Amino acid sequence: MTFARRVYERKPQPLYAPVARRGTYASADMGKPISVPKPEQHRNPHLLSMARGQSCTLEVPGICNGDRTTVVAAHSNLYIHGKAGARKADDQYHVYACFACHQWLDQGGAPAEIKACAFMHAHLWMVDIWRGVVAGFIDATPKDKAAAQWALDRLNASPVGQGETS
Structure with missing residues (x-):
């Protein structure tokens, strides 16, 4: 006599429980969790629009x-x-880029260090452009001057790697 073996389908169980990030973390004294706001x-927008035709x-x-x-x-x-x-x-951390360079920066196959160096070099140039606009060495509208001053103020307000001050 032959018995048919019953095969039970078993749903695979995850190896770990997914972590849901809620934006709260334990405080230093391991007491009540504290909420950490997003920066x-x-x-x-006007600062970004100044790139057209440059x-x-x-x-x-x-x-x-x-x-x-x-x-x-x-x-x-x-x-x-x-x-x-x-x-x-x-927005104070942008550079003027043609389509090809922008695509290379975002999706190109170059190492991240090369892209970071290229961006930082171009950003120094951007800061000089904004300084020239504010100082009046580069022809600009009052709106352009205000946007360039905004970018310079934001750069001076938050040193790189030290978070926001305001």
Whole structure:
């Protein structure tokens, strides 16, 4: 006599319980959890619009197309500038980039260190541009001057790696 073996389907169990991040952490004295607010995003649409028609400041050798019609504000991908997950870096941490350089910065296959160096070099140039706008060495509208001053003020208010002061 042959008996048919019953096969029971068993739902696979996870090896670990997924952690749900709630934004609260234990306090230093291990007492009641404290809430940690997300850092405030700093945005200035006019500052970003100033990129239109400008020269690419990244100028990645062999990548840059030099086409001023494709230049936009390319935000930093560094966490020290506020980049985290889907959150963009604050607007004072951007450079003017043509389409090709922007694509290289965000999706290119170059090592992260090379991209970070290229961005930081271009950002120094951006700071000089904003200083020139504020000082009147570069022709600009009052709105441009106010936006450039905003960026410089934000950079002076929060030293890199030390968080926000306001």
